[in-house]
Amino acid sequence: MLKLLTALQTRQADDYTIVNEPILSSELMERAAKAFIKVFLDRFPDRKKHILIFCGKGNNGGDGLVISRMLFDEGYHHVHTYIADFSEKQSEDYLLNLERLQQKDVSIFYINQAADLEFIESDLIIDALLGSGLNKALQGEWEKLVKKINKFSGFKISVDVPTGLPCEGELLSEAIIKSDLTIAFQRPKLNFLLPISSPYIKEWKVVNIGLDENFIQSTSSPYFWFWKADIQKYIKPRQAFEHKGLLGHALMVAGADETIGAALLCTEACHRSGAGLTTALIPEMGLRALNARVPEAMYFSRNNLDKIDWLKYEVIGIGPGLGVSEESSKLLNEVLANFKKPIVIDADAINLLAQNHQLMKLIPQKSVLTPHMKEFDRLFGTHDSWWERIETALKKSVELKVYIVLKNRYTMIFTPEGICYFNSSGSPAMASGGMGDVLTGMITSMIAQGYAVEKAVQLAVFSHGYAGEQLAHKMYVVPASNLIKQIPYILRELMVK
Numbered sequence: 362m363l364k365l366l367t368a369l370q371t372r373q374a375d376d377y378t379i380v381n382e383p384i385l386s387s388e389l390m391e392r393a394a395k396a397f398i399k400v401f402l403d404r405f406p407d408r409k410k411h412i413l414i415f416c417g418k419g420n421n422g423g424d425g426l427v428i429s430r431m432l433f434d435e436g437y438h439h440v441h442t443y444i445a446d447f448s449e450k451q452s453e454d455y456l457l458n459l460e461r462l463q464q465k466d467v468s469i470f471y472i473n474q475a476a477d478l479e480f481i482e483s484d485l486i487i488d489a490l491l492g493s494g495l496n497k498a499l500q501g502e503w504e505k506l507v508k509k510i511n512k513f514s515g516f517k518i519s520v521d522v523p524t525g526l527p528c529e530g531e532l533l534s535e536a537i538i539k540s541d542l543t544i545a546f547q548r549p550k551l552n553f554l555l556p557i558s559s560p561y562i563k564e565w566k567v568v569n570i571g572l573d574e575n576f577i578q579s580t581s582s583p584y585f586w587f588w589k590a591d592i593q594k595y596i597k598p599r600q601a602f603e604h605k606g607l608l609g610h611a612l613m614v615a616g617a618d619e620t621i622g623a624a625l626l627c628t629e630a631c632h633r634s635g636a637g638l639t640t641a642l643i644p645e646m647g648l649r650a651l652n653a654r655v656p657e658a659m660y661f662s663r664n665n666l667d668k669i670d671w672l673k674y675e676v677i678g679i680g681p682g683l684g685v686s687e688e689s690s691k692l693l694n695e696v697l698a699n700f701k702k703p704i705v706i707d708a709d710a711i712n713l714l715a716q717n718h719q720l721m722k723l724i725p726q727k728s729v730l731t732p733h734m735k736e737f738d739r740l741f742g743t744h745d746s747w748w749e750r751i752e753t754a755l756k757k758s759v760e761l762k763v764y765i766v767l768k769n770r771y772t773m774i775f776t777p778e779g780i781c782y783f784n785s786s787g788s789p790a791m792a793s794g795g796m797g798d799v800l801t802g803m804i805t806s807m808i809a810q811g812y813a814v815e816k817a818v819q820l821a822v823f824s825h826g827y828a829g830e831q832l833a834h835k836m837y838v839v840p841a842s843n844l845i846k847q848i849p850y851i852l853r854e855l856m857v858k
């Protein structure tokens with residue numbers, strides 16, 4: 362689990378490391394540039410490339426100057442270094458590294474106004490104008506320069522963060538470098554993980570620059586990033602003598618006459634994720650399809666709801682394809698009135714809650730809501746930005762004592778303790794119908810098997826994305842049905858490695 366930091370917290374980690382390692386700030390800059398260069402050499406080994414480096418006069422610009430020197434020493438001799446000379450202010454380490462660079466046979470140009478910059482053919486453009494020190498919208502010459510650079514051809518690489526993009530919080534303006542690759546120091550910036558950064562970041566990579574990790578761990582931040590190794594710590598192998606009766610019984614409440622498909626997807630995903638038993642409470646007309654598609658699943662008729670033994674089930678998943686009819690509303694009411702263990706609430710069940718907020722009070726603690734952006738807004742009100750949505754989700758998950766899984770490229774899991782975990786796995790190839798139904802089935806299944814809800818959600822969210830990622834190597838688009846087939850193999854892989 363990686364703790365994620367704001368720009369201010371990163372600066373504090375930076376200062377702490379300088380004082381306590383101890384290390385000179387100029388040496389830390391040297392270390393950061395070296396980490397950048399390592400990635401650069403791997404990706405662009407051709408020394409004949411024409412490279413433009415744009416530097417500001419703060420520490421991001423200082424990094425740029427060190428990178429320029431290191432590239433020269435590595436044998437890249439078609440490098441032009443440009444300095445945006447728009448203000449008197451300059452950092453000490455910028456100045457020191459300017460002097461060091463001047464001792465090399467490297468051409469340095471000063472830009473006094475963006476209009477002076479003529480178009481130069483180049484293969485690569487390195488953006489070291491501004492980094493995490495951004496404190497206002499780019500205006501005037503800065504804005505013009507950034508817009509001009511964006512029009513230049515050539516692969517753009519940003520140092521630490523694309524110039525103009527705040528590390529966290531709302532965008533300040535649209536004058537932001539559109540980078541093809543961003544090489545960030547120590548941690549991804551929070552905004553990299555939200556859709557607002559997508560026009561400005563095609564790909565990002567993080568390099569370790571040796572900031573004090575103990576200090577970072579002691580920093581108070583609600584944001585975490587989790588990946589494979591975190592999941593692998595707790596995924597359980599099956600034990601000798603374990604049988605289906607010990608691996609949980611899940612009830613999937615899903616489907617309507619026209620949307621039986623969603624019910625089949627979540628039921629099959631639940632079964633293939635390892636729940637000992639899965640029962641589908643679906644419309645009668647879906648029974649044949651259920652028997653054909655998931656013969657392992659059991660069926661419970663909605664006509665016999667008064668005879669259901671709620672205690673039989675460890676968890677209920679409700680919502681996929683349920684519709685917002687009177688019948689589905691009654692079903693949700695029944696479930697909320699009778700079931701006291703965690704419920705995984707998705708899709709139309711969320712829409713029904715949005716229509717009747719009173720029902721929210723009945724949601725058992727540690728239940729899981731799995732909205733996509735639109736369902737989230739229907740439930741909690743319209744939001745103008747992702748940052749507003751994050752604020753609401755942090756508050757609501759604590760208030761309702763539930764987990765909120767806000768689905769996205771980097772799906773966020775908000776906990777009743779006020780934490781937000783960003784999931785690292787996934788692929789844009791998964792953006793197709795039915796994916797959410799599969800995730801609901803997987804989360805329900807993991808809870809049924811006895812994982813603590815938080816772990817169940819992390820495990821399901823990660824392995825869902827991971828399965829999609831793996832398939833995306835071979836498939837243009839990953840259909841939900843293909844992902845379902847992959848689940849047992851992926852879980853096995855995660856368990857073993």
Ligand SMILES: NC(=O)C1=CN([C@@H]2O[C@H](COP(=O)(O)OP(=O)(O)OC[C@H]3O[C@@H](n4cnc5c(N)ncnc54)[C@H](OP(=O)(O)O)[C@@H]3O)[C@@H](O)[C@H]2O)[C@@H](O)CC1
Pocket residue numbers: 371372375389390393417418419420421422423424450451452490491492493494495496497498499500503520521522546547570572
């Ligand atoms: N922390 C780390 O781990 C390490 C960090 N390192 C590097 O340091 C970078 C951060 O450096 P930094 O703090 O010097 O800030 P940076 O981004 O260069 O800009 C500062 C200048 O920009 C100005 N300015 C701001 N907004 C503006 C605007 N809209 N329009 C115009 N001007 C604007 C601001 O002026 P001010 O507004 O304050 O007058 C100030 O002069 C970081 O991204 C990384 O690359 C590594 O070297 C080592 C380890």
Ligand SMILES: [K+]
Pocket residue numbers: 421488489490491492519520521522523524
């Ligand atoms: K930059």
